[in-house]
Amino acid sequence: MPSRLPGFQPLLTLLTFLGLFLYWLTADFFGYEILAEIAVFAILAMGLDLLAGYAGLVSLAQGALYGVGAYAFAYAAATLAVPAPWAILLAIAVSGLVALVVGAIASGVTGIFFIMITLAIGEMGYEFFFKTPLFGGDDGFFGIPRLDLSAFGIDLMDPASFTLLLLLCVLLVFLALRWLVASPYGVTLIGLHENSHRLRALGLPVRLYKTTAFAVAGMISGFAGALLAQHTSFISPELLHWTTSGEILVILILGGLGTLVGPLIGATVVILLKHQLSAYTDYWSFWLGLFLIAVVLSGRNGIVGALEELCLLALRRGKLRRQGDAAG
Amino acid sequence: MVGDAGFWFIQILNSLQMSMLLFLLSVGLSVIFGLLNFVNLAHGSLYALGAFIGYSIAQASGSVWLAFATAPLAVMAIGAVLYYALIDRLRNAGPMNQVLVTFGLIFVFLDGVRFLWGVDPLGVTQGVPFSGRVEIFGQIYPAYRLFIIALGALVYLLLHLLLEHTRIGAEVRAGVDNAEVARCLGINVERSFLLVFLLGCALAGLAGAVAMPTFSATLGMGVSILVPTLVVVVVGGLGSLKGALIGSLLIGSTLTFGQVLVPDFAGIIMYALLVIVLLLRPAGLFPVRS
Numbered sequence: 001m002p003s004r005l006p007g008f009q010p011l012l013t014l015l016t017f018l019g020l021f022l023y024w025l026t027a028d029f030f031g032y033e034i035l036a037e038i039a040v041f042a043i044l045a046m047g048l049d050l051l052a053g054y055a056g057l058v059s060l061a062q063g064a065l066y067g068v069g070a071y072a073f074a075y076a077a078a079t080l081a082v083p084a085p086w087a088i089l090l091a092i093a094v095s096g097l098v099a100l101v102v103g104a105i106a107s108g109v110t111g112i113f114f115i116m117i118t119l120a121i122g123e124m125g126y127e128f129f130f131k132t133p134l135f136g137g138d139d140g141f142f143g144i145p146r147l148d149l150s151a152f153g154i155d156l157m158d159p160a161s162f163t164l165l166l167l168l169c170v171l172l173v174f175l176a177l178r179w180l181v182a183s184p185y186g187v188t189l190i191g192l193h194e195n196s197h198r199l200r201a202l203g204l205p206v207r208l209y210k211t212t213a214f215a216v217a218g219m220i221s222g223f224a225g226a227l228l229a230q231h232t233s234f235i236s237p238e239l240l241h242w243t244t245s246g247e248i249l250v251i252l253i254l255g256g257l258g259t260l261v262g263p264l265i266g267a268t269v270v271i272l273l274k275h276q277l278s279a280y281t282d283y284w285s286f287w288l289g290l291f292l293i294a295v296v297l298s299g300r301n302g303i304v305g306a307l308e309e310l311c312l313l314a315l316r317r318g319k320l321r322r323q324g325d326a327a328g
Numbered sequence: 329m330v331g332d333a334g335f336w337f338i339q340i341l342n343s344l345q346m347s348m349l350l351f352l353l354s355v356g357l358s359v360i361f362g363l364l365n366f367v368n369l370a371h372g373s374l375y376a377l378g379a380f381i382g383y384s385i386a387q388a389s390g391s392v393w394l395a396f397a398t399a400p401l402a403v404m405a406i407g408a409v410l411y412y413a414l415i416d417r418l419r420n421a422g423p424m425n426q427v428l429v430t431f432g433l434i435f436v437f438l439d440g441v442r443f444l445w446g447v448d449p450l451g452v453t454q455g456v457p458f459s460g461r462v463e464i465f466g467q468i469y470p471a472y473r474l475f476i477i478a479l480g481a482l483v484y485l486l487l488h489l490l491l492e493h494t495r496i497g498a499e500v501r502a503g504v505d506n507a508e509v510a511r512c513l514g515i516n517v518e519r520s521f522l523l524v525f526l527l528g529c530a531l532a533g534l535a536g537a538v539a540m541p542t543f544s545a546t547l548g549m550g551v552s553i554l555v556p557t558l559v560v561v562v563v564g565g566l567g568s569l570k571g572a573l574i575g576s577l578l579i580g581s582t583l584t585f586g587q588v589l590v591p592d593f594a595g596i597i598m599y600a601l602l603v604i605v606l607l608l609r610p611a612g613l614f615p616v617r618s
Binding site: 127253 | 365367414417418421423424425427428429431432433434435436438439440442443551555558559562592593595596599600602603606607610
């Protein structure tokens with residue numbers, strides 16, 4: 001989505017990353033937990049932003065691909081004793097491949113049917129992991145190791161250093177996606193969103209582009225899954241349930257579609273709100289639901305859209321006042 | 329036991345009973361979907377509300393029949409509030425915004441129900457009609473489940489008469505077929521939409537109320553029934569009464585027989601069915617619009 005205020009989104013991105021880093025500096029143990037959760041959901045929502053915000057494909061299979069990545073990492077690292085860096089790459093590859101197949105199937109339909117088919121395929125994944133004893137079934141998967149950087153003198157079992165690593169991963173994914181959406185490939189995806197018929201008429205292999213975009217988003221989900229598995233060292237099929245995909249979508253919408261910084265802000269706000277509200281009320285999801293409805297009905301592009309509008313308004317006011325001063 | 333004819337007959341009855349509950353839920357959703365392409369993810373929550381409101385009415389009055397009669401009306405009233413507060417504004421907002429707002433509603437209803445009724449499953453045991461058992465092929469079967477099957481069949485018949493043989497039904501069909509042309513012919517499509525929406529809410533509430541005595545009213549019932557209901561709607565074809573019925577029978581029997589034959593894969597088979605239908609017949613098995 002083109003910004004009406006040049007420089008606004010880069011500035012906001014910088015401020016958000018700075019804020020998260022400052023939070024890291026002052027965090028206690030609980031703070032690290034919250035930051036880790038923010039990091040994982042920010043990565044997931046950025047992946048969905050590529051699909052929903054740029055390519056216009058609203059997928060409810062992101063949670064399932066996230067779970068596939070987490071299980072792939074867990075199985076490789078814990079059961080097969082594959083070294084963690086390779087297990088992370090494996091998790092990304094497996095999620096990417098699964099997403100490639102799912103994308104190839106789902107790109108045959110559009111609109112609400114795309115949402116439905118991704119929901120159905122995601123639920124198939126949930127049922128599979130729920131029922132398969134090889135991966136622990138509904139008991140989940142225990143004892144997942146973390147990346148070992150002790151050779152470099154870094155102890156990742158320390159929550160502070162592991163959380164910092166997660167934040168660096170968020171930055172890495174952000175930069176990679178920024179590069180991707182600015183590339184000719186990314187611009188083509190935006191074009192697909194705006195008018196897929198015209199692009200097809202121009203000879204673009206539309207399904208190929210949709211499928212590969214789906215695969216890239218799947219790889220990002222898989223990466224987030226591999227990170228989560230290391231963070232919690234325990235995973236369960238709940239990760240794959242469609243409500244996880246719904247949560248990712250909510251974060252993206254609250255933050256702002258097609259901005260990449262929106263997912264970051266959305267994840268921060270939703271996770272913080274969840275923890276803050278749950279301190280005051282048992283019924284935090286009631287308020288989160290109302291907040292979501294209000295944001296969607298406001299017709300603005302999430303928090304990023306609302307902030308941008310506020311800045312525009314303030315700038316316009318300042319300009320008017322200056323003109324008034326000059327005239328008077 | 330598996331080789332026993334009576335056992336299979338019982339399973340057929342079970343699948344019919346499951347199908348009829350799915351039908352009561354999916355028919356409203358399907359026609360709303362077909363009439364103005366509106367996706368209501370909170371439809372499952374209305375089912376849960378029907379069950380909980382039905383429970384409270386039955387507890388307060390001691391009459392389960394009264395609960396069956398009034399719970400749908402209460403859910404319809406909630407539906408009317410939703411319509412004027414949210415849904416009317418979202419009509420041209422695109423499927424994405426509708427999915428999101430109604431997804432937000434799921435959260436709101438879930439916590440609302442938890443606040444009002446708590447987290448424990450609730451059910452009534454006193455004064456439930458048809459609480460006896462009947463013997464079929466040497467198997468004991470609860471008569472109440474037969475009542476659910478009969479109720480589903482009755483609702484189908486009434487809806488069929490309403491849609492095919494009344495003026496209102498003709499207007500709704502015209503709206504589903506082509507809303508723009510229907511409007512040009514002077515049909516008030518908005519009014520048809522409101523009517524269908526309220527009827528759909530009432531049927532969801534009815535499904536919840538009649539499910540409550542056998543399955544109890546539980547917090548997660550709305551979310552867990554939602555996905556099978558959506559599958560029925562998409563498989564059957566949007567906006568079609570017949571599609572909702574056949575889709576319900578298909579999904580109800582897939583789930584019931586899947587549980588018996590391949591318990592680990594019943595859910596997977598249902599989703600695979602949806603994927604196959606969407607790929608081969610994107611408009612569902614019985615599409616209203618071609």
